[in-house]
Amino acid sequence: MLFAIDIDGVLANSYQAFMNYYNKDLGLGLTVDIIAQCADYEQLFALPQVQSYPSYRQNVYESHQRARVIPEIYLDCVAFPASQEGVRLLTTHGRIGYYTVRAPHLHDVTAQWLSSQHFPLADVTCCKNILRKYAALY
Numbered sequence: 644m645l646f647a648i649d650i651d652g653v654l655a656n657s658y659q660a661f662m663n664y665y666n667k668d669l670g671l672g673l674t675v676d677i678i679a680q681c682a683d684y685e686q687l688f689a690l691p692q693v694q695s696y697p698s699y700r701q702n703v704y705e706s707h708q709r710a711r712v713i714p715e716i717y718l719d720c721v722a723f724p725a726s727q728e729g730v731r732l733l734t735t736h737g738r739i740g741y742y743t744v745r746a747p748h749l750h751d752v753t754a755q756w757l758s759s760q761h762f763p764l765a766d767v768t769c770c771k772n773i774l775r776k777y778a779a780l781y
Contacts, residue, residue: 644737647780648730650753651743654762655720661707662687664716668706671696714752717745722760734763744776745769 651657662681666673671692681687693699710716733739741762745753750769757767770776 646733646737646739647742648733648739648765649743650741650757651720651745654722654726654730654741654760655717655756656723657717657720658683659721660716660719661710663719664710664713665703665706668709669696669702712746712748714749717749717752718756718759720756722762727761727763730762739763739765741765741767742776742779743767743769744771744773746771 648654658681659678662678662684663675665671665687666678673690673692677690677692678687681690687693688699688703693703696702730739741753741757743753747769750767753769754767758764768776768779770779
């Protein structure tokens, strides 16, 4: 049996890394503590500092598009607690593979991050979008 494992939001707390980027890129002026209190994008976008930013939805979207291709953002992600142990447990029940929606040029960065966070070695598949990710799984 193959266990197809997603990375962002499952193994990696990519939310924090992206939120830090938005803050810097857009000059939102949020403190590290405020960002750390946001568990997801919804909480970040609800902050008054973000809501009052001119055309915040469009600007955050554009910032996200820029961020998606920056390798350092992915290297700055922190693994969720016990995620490595969960993946190791899956390896006792079958094969694993990592499937993620990331630009293909981020393949080596993704593999490097998985290794640095002590996840079990397995194939990494980077897909341009969610539809291609689904197709790769079939």
